[in-house]
Amino acid sequence: MKDLRKISFTILVALFSAFVAIWAYTQFVQEPQIVTVEQSQAMKYANLPSAPQGEAPDLTYAAGSSVHAVVHVKVVSKAQVDSYNSPFFEWFYGDRYRNQEPQIREGAGSGVILTEDGYIVTNNHVIDGADNIKVVLNDKREFEAKLVGTDPTTDIALLKIEEKKLPHLNFGNSDALKLGEWVLAVGNPFNLTSTVTAGIVSAKSRNIGINRADMSIEAFIQTDAAVNPGNSGGALVNMNGDLVGINTAIASRTGSYTGYSFAVPSNIVEKVVGDLKEFGQVQRALLGVRIGDVNAKVAEEFGLDKIEGVFIGGVTENSAAEEAGIEAEDVVINIDGIPVNSSAELQEQIGKHRPGDVVKILIKRDNKPKQFNVTLRNMHGDTEILTASDAEFLGAEFKEITDNQKYRLQISHGIQISNLNKGKLKDAGLKEGFIITHVNKEEVSGVNDLRGIVKNAKGGILIEGMYPNGELAYYVFGVNN
Structure with missing residues (x-):
C-alpha cells in the first residue's frame, strides 16, 4: 500500500511538471506558423485538360474541296519489241521474232485540275512515252x-482537256508549310478513284536521288x-x-507505301506550269555555282563560325554569280529572305525563277x-527567254526522249x-526520228540547248546522235552569223 501511494505520487508530479512545461512554452516562446498545402489557382492550370481520345483536326473541308479537282489519268503506249539483231533469237524464232508487232502497254496515275477551262498537272513519268492520254473526272x-x-x-507534265466550268484547286504557298502541319494526299491508288x-x-526540301534528268531539281515535301x-x-x-x-x-x-511519301512543292509546280503554258517549255534560271552542304568538316576546314x-565550291565563268561578285568559298545564307541550309533548298528557291529575274542573296x-x-541567267550565259518555236529556223520540230528510250539506247539526254x-537539218541529211545528243560537243537536253548553241556558234555546226535503232550518225552544216 505504501508502494502504491509512492507510485501515484510520482505520476502526479510528472503530470504536473508536463503541464507547467507546456504552459511556460506557450507563454514565452513564439507560437509556430501553421502552413497548409493547398492546390492554388495556378496549380489548377498547370496541367491542361487532355483532348478527348481519338480527336484529330477536322479535314473534311480540305477533302471535300479537293476530291472533285483530282482526276484519273489513263495512258496507252506502244512498246516496240527490239530484236537487237540477235542471231540467237533469229535462229529459234526466225522472222516471227524480227517482225513482232508493238506491245500495247497501259498505265494509270492521277492529275489535278488547275483551271476551270481544263489545264491539268500530273507527273512526267505518268505520261512518259504515251501515245494516248485519257482523263476521267470524279463524276465519271x-x-x-x-x-x-x-x-x-x-517530273512535271501539263495536260489540257476541252471543257468549261471544271472544279479546280488554287495554288498554296509551299514555302509556308511547317513541319508537323497536317496535309491530305488525294489520288487514285491501285485504280481506287x-x-x-x-x-x-x-520534312522539306528532301533530295532522294530519283530524278536522273540533267539539271534535275529535287526538293520534295516529305509526308507520312x-x-x-x-x-x-x-x-x-x-x-x-x-x-x-x-x-x-x-x-x-x-x-x-511503307511510311513516307514525297511531293513536288507547289511553288515549283506553279512556275513550271506557267512556263509550259506561256512558252511551251521551261525557262531554267541558273546561278552558276558549284555547291555543297555545310557540315562540321567543311566548317572546320574553312574556318566558318x-x-x-550552302557552301560555294566554285563559280562558273560568265555566270550570274560571277557577274554579281559572288566568289568561291562564300556561304549562301538566304535567298530573298528565305533561309537555305542545303543544296536542295538552294535549288528549290532558284528553281522558282526565270532567266532575267533578280534575286537578293545573302552570303x-x-x-x-x-x-x-x-x-x-540561262545555261547559255544570257537572260533571254526561249520558246519552243525558236528552233523552227532549222526546219524541224522536236520532242523529249522518253525514259524507255534512254534506257534502251543507254543515253542520259537528247531531243x-x-x-x-525544209531547212538546214533536212538539207544536211538528218531524218525524222533522229535523236540529237550533242551539238558542237555540248550536251543537248532540250530545244533551249540546241537553239542557244546554234545561236552562239561561229562558222559551222556539228550534230551528233543516233537513230531509234541505235545507229550512230553525225552531220555538219554551216551557219551565217
Missing part, C-alpha cells in the same frame, strides 16, 4: 487529253500520308484545301554578311526530231 466523265508540255527535270489519306509534313502506285500526279493539299504539292514518289522496298548555309564571306542582287520540214 471521260476526255481525251492533249499534252501541252513536259519538264523531266522536275478519289482516295483521300492524311498525314503531317515530315499514305501514297501508293496510282497516286503519282495527285494533289497534296493543306487544311484550307490549297494545292501545296504534287505527289510523286514513295520510299519503299516493296513497291507499296557556324554550321549553316557570308570571312564570317561577315554581305548581300548581292543577282540577275539570273528527237518529231517533224522535219
Whole structure:
C-alpha cells in the first residue's frame, strides 16, 4: 500500500511538471506558423485538360474541296519489241521474232485540275512515252487529253482537256508549310478513284536521288500520308484545301507505301506550269555555282563560325554569280529572305525563277554578311527567254526522249526530231526520228540547248546522235552569223 501511494505520487508530479512545461512554452516562446498545402489557382492550370481520345483536326473541308479537282489519268503506249539483231533469237524464232508487232502497254496515275477551262498537272513519268492520254473526272466523265508540255527535270507534265466550268484547286504557298502541319494526299491508288489519306509534313526540301534528268531539281515535301502506285500526279493539299504539292514518289522496298511519301512543292509546280503554258517549255534560271552542304568538316576546314548555309565550291565563268561578285568559298545564307541550309533548298528557291529575274542573296564571306542582287541567267550565259518555236529556223520540230528510250539506247539526254520540214537539218541529211545528243560537243537536253548553241556558234555546226535503232550518225552544216 505504501508502494502504491509512492507510485501515484510520482505520476502526479510528472503530470504536473508536463503541464507547467507546456504552459511556460506557450507563454514565452513564439507560437509556430501553421502552413497548409493547398492546390492554388495556378496549380489548377498547370496541367491542361487532355483532348478527348481519338480527336484529330477536322479535314473534311480540305477533302471535300479537293476530291472533285483530282482526276484519273489513263495512258496507252506502244512498246516496240527490239530484236537487237540477235542471231540467237533469229535462229529459234526466225522472222516471227524480227517482225513482232508493238506491245500495247497501259498505265494509270492521277492529275489535278488547275483551271476551270481544263489545264491539268500530273507527273512526267505518268505520261512518259504515251501515245494516248485519257482523263476521267470524279463524276465519271471521260476526255481525251492533249499534252501541252513536259519538264523531266522536275517530273512535271501539263495536260489540257476541252471543257468549261471544271472544279479546280488554287495554288498554296509551299514555302509556308511547317513541319508537323497536317496535309491530305488525294489520288487514285491501285485504280481506287478519289482516295483521300492524311498525314503531317515530315520534312522539306528532301533530295532522294530519283530524278536522273540533267539539271534535275529535287526538293520534295516529305509526308507520312499514305501514297501508293496510282497516286503519282495527285494533289497534296493543306487544311484550307490549297494545292501545296504534287505527289510523286514513295520510299519503299516493296513497291507499296511503307511510311513516307514525297511531293513536288507547289511553288515549283506553279512556275513550271506557267512556263509550259506561256512558252511551251521551261525557262531554267541558273546561278552558276558549284555547291555543297555545310557540315562540321567543311566548317572546320574553312574556318566558318557556324554550321549553316550552302557552301560555294566554285563559280562558273560568265555566270550570274560571277557577274554579281559572288566568289568561291562564300556561304549562301538566304535567298530573298528565305533561309537555305542545303543544296536542295538552294535549288528549290532558284528553281522558282526565270532567266532575267533578280534575286537578293545573302552570303557570308570571312564570317561577315554581305548581300548581292543577282540577275539570273540561262545555261547559255544570257537572260533571254526561249520558246519552243525558236528552233523552227532549222526546219524541224522536236520532242523529249522518253525514259524507255534512254534506257534502251543507254543515253542520259537528247531531243528527237518529231517533224522535219525544209531547212538546214533536212538539207544536211538528218531524218525524222533522229535523236540529237550533242551539238558542237555540248550536251543537248532540250530545244533551249540546241537553239542557244546554234545561236552562239561561229562558222559551222556539228550534230551528233543516233537513230531509234541505235545507229550512230553525225552531220555538219554551216551557219551565217
